[in-house]
Amino acid sequence: MGSLRFVSTSHGGESTAVSTAADRRLIAALRQGDEAAFGQLIDMYHASLLRLARSYVADRAVAEEVVQETWLGVIRGIDRFEGRSSLKTWIYRILTNTAKKRGVRERRTVPFSALLSADDGDDGVVDADRFRPDGHLWAGHWASPPSSWGSAPEERLLAGEARALIEGTIATLPDTQRQVITLRDVDGWSSEEVCNVLELTEVNQRVLLHRARAKVRHALEDYFDQAGEG
Amino acid sequence: MSDENEMACRELVDLVSDYLDEYLTEFDRRRFEEHLAICRDCVTFVDQFRTTIAAVAGLEVPHEVPSATRDRLLNEFRDWNEAAT
Numbered sequence: 264m265g266s267l268r269f270v271s272t273s274h275g276g277e278s279t280a281v282s283t284a285a286d287r288r289l290i291a292a293l294r295q296g297d298e299a300a301f302g303q304l305i306d307m308y309h310a311s312l313l314r315l316a317r318s319y320v321a322d323r324a325v326a327e328e329v330v331q332e333t334w335l336g337v338i339r340g341i342d343r344f345e346g347r348s349s350l351k352t353w354i355y356r357i358l359t360n361t362a363k364k365r366g367v368r369e370r371r372t373v374p375f376s377a378l379l380s381a382d383d384g385d386d387g388v389v390d391a392d393r394f395r396p397d398g399h400l401w402a403g404h405w406a407s408p409p410s411s412w413g414s415a416p417e418e419r420l421l422a423g424e425a426r427a428l429i430e431g432t433i434a435t436l437p438d439t440q441r442q443v444i445t446l447r448d449v450d451g452w453s454s455e456e457v458c459n460v461l462e463l464t465e466v467n468q469r470v471l472l473h474r475a476r477a478k479v480r481h482a483l484e485d486y487f488d489q490a491g492e493g
Numbered sequence: 494m495s496d497e498n499e500m501a502c503r504e505l506v507d508l509v510s511d512y513l514d515e516y517l518t519e520f521d522r523r524r525f526e527e528h529l530a531i532c533r534d535c536v537t538f539v540d541q542f543r544t545t546i547a548a549v550a551g552l553e554v555p556h557e558v559p560s561a562t563r564d565r566l567l568n569e570f571r572d573w574n575e576a577a578t
Contacts (some may be wrong), residue, residue, distance in 0.1 A: 296574035298567055305566055310556035327562075334566050338573045387536075394503040403501030408534035409541055420548040429548055448549040454514070473510035480545040 288351040293341045308351070311450050312358050318442045319362035326489070329365050333358040348459060357462040388477040412487050419452050425486060432482040443468055444475035500528040505535050509542045 292300035302340055312333060316326035332406060336357040392406040433441055442461055446452045458468050504529055511517050512525050529536055 279504055286568060294518050296570070301570045302563065302567060305546040305563055309558045309562070321500065331566075335569060338570050388509075389503075389506045391503075394501075404532075405534045407504045411537050412541060412544060421551045425548070426552070429552065433549070433552075435513050448546055450552050451550065451553070468517060469511060469514070473507070476510055476542065476545055476549070477506075480507060483545060483548070484541065486566065 272342065283349065287346070290344060290346070290350060299336075301437045304337070304354075308354060312355070314445060314449070315355065315442065316362050316444065319359070319366040321457065325365060326362075329358065329362045332361045336361065338425060349377060349456075354457060359460060359462075388473065389481075409484060410488070412483075425483065428482055428486055429479055432479050433475070436478060439463070440471045440475040442479075443471045444479070448471055448476070500524045502528075502532060502535055502538075505529075505532075506538060509539055512539070513542065513546070542544055 289300055289304070290478060293304070309330065311328055312330045315334075316329040317323065320326050320329060333354065337338045340357070344350070348356070393405065395401045395404050397403075406437055420429070433444060437462065438443065443463070445453065446457045447458070452464065453469060458465055459461070461468070463471070504555060508517060508521065508525060511523065517525060529539065
């Protein structure tokens, strides 16, 4: 598991703003009708496209149609692609545009649990009452500090129960938070790629990512606290 | 608090992602790390954040595209290219 990956995805890695030499080879192959090249593209992106599509339209069948339409858009549009973005960004832009159009008609059906938890309110990363209040000698410092999750919690986290909890928490996040954490932390995209595809400013993207991570952390904290008591 | 530049826990928790993703200014990064040096609770908090991010990254499962889907898309690709030539 790439536990250090999050450190390197922000600035590092290949530049993705414009198409690379590898992109250009792939584009040339696609234009010549090279089926192996198209198959490679499907293998690289199909699952991730479907995951992103489902954050716009909850219904799996509709999300699959959106991805199908995206691929048709790629097939039909590749001759006109000018390479002003990376091939990947271009493909995902087709997806988000297609999904938004469908999303307006289908309305994402919100799971019941989501009604109870996440909204896009200006919620703090940590509840304010966990810090000492202003006027206190230690104002702004922990009143109710986090407790350690013990050693090697990552293995426990990927076991069934906690994994389902993480997935469930991400599922109930506001749409854009879910899209950002999925692309950045699950798919390992750079911040720049995410901003390009979701059309967010850098600052906005960082805020959304931090809120999303904070909610997952909070859910895990509750989980570990309960496990510790039990 | 003697030093007005000193970071409080309440401020630090808002900056953890920017710290881990290396977006903090040099000034804030130093304040952040100076605070970590004296606050075990915030070290725990940052560790929890790291663990959370790693766990979320671990959700990615290699996913085979169903062969029927793959074949259908390849057929679309072939048909389009044959129609174009």
